[in-house]
Amino acid sequence: MKTQKLKQENGYNKTVMYWFDCSRDITVEEKQVNGTSDRAILHYTVRDGDKAYFSKEYVPVGTPKEGTKKPDITAIMESSAERKVKWYIYDMKDTINHAKTAMKLCNQWHSGIEHIEGQYLNGLDGYSIENSLGVISRYWDRDRLQKEKDACVEKIKQAGRNGLLTARKSRTKLNEYRQRAKAVQFILDGVFIDEEISGRRMSYNIHHICMTTTDKITYTAEMDIKF
Secondary structure, X not given: OOOEEOOOOOOOOOOOOEEEOOOEEEEEEEEOOOOOEEEEEEEXXXXXXOEEEEEEOOOOOOXXXXXXXXXXXXXXXXXXXXXXXEEEEEEEEEEEOOHHHHHHHHHHHHHHHHHHHHHOHHHOOOOEEXXXXXXXXXXXXXXXXXXXXXXXXHHHHHHHHOOOOOOHHHHHHHHHHHHHXXXXXXXXXXXXXXXXXXXXXEEEEEEEEEOEOOOOOEEEEEXXXXX
């Protein structure tokens, strides 16, 4: 995995993977169209001899940036002495109340996992690996998500009753409904099942970190990045 050292006095650029070997805080901020901001403060605790990594919207070198799904936060802790790694893949959303948002989250998680596996994890030999996957948001609406999922399931059933399952256009639309329903169910269940290219299916618990605000302008959440 190609990396750059993150210097204390400098900021960072998107898509680049940085490494450092001391405890520090890193702020990730997203501006919304209405002028408000979402902010995540990552508190890294790095022990002597350990190594830490961070990237906002990580894209491996050589991968086109345009069109590539990328989660907002990729963080990794590495201990060569204890031969263990812990990775964090999180995305930031102001709200989670639509099936399209759920689908986007799942696609970003999938790409984030795929990127660090191909660039980093697959090169580790004999390391234990711990994971933390999730989303940082202001709030999410469980009832609205359930209603959208139920509507998708009903449309699939109606298509079956009307004999529309074989038409090409109908199949495309039905596949979209199935993908929406599946993504929403992952969010409702709190478990993301990632289907890899190899055919292997991996399950990850979904962690939800809620942002808070005192002025309704800046919404903030804090995360501990540590073993």
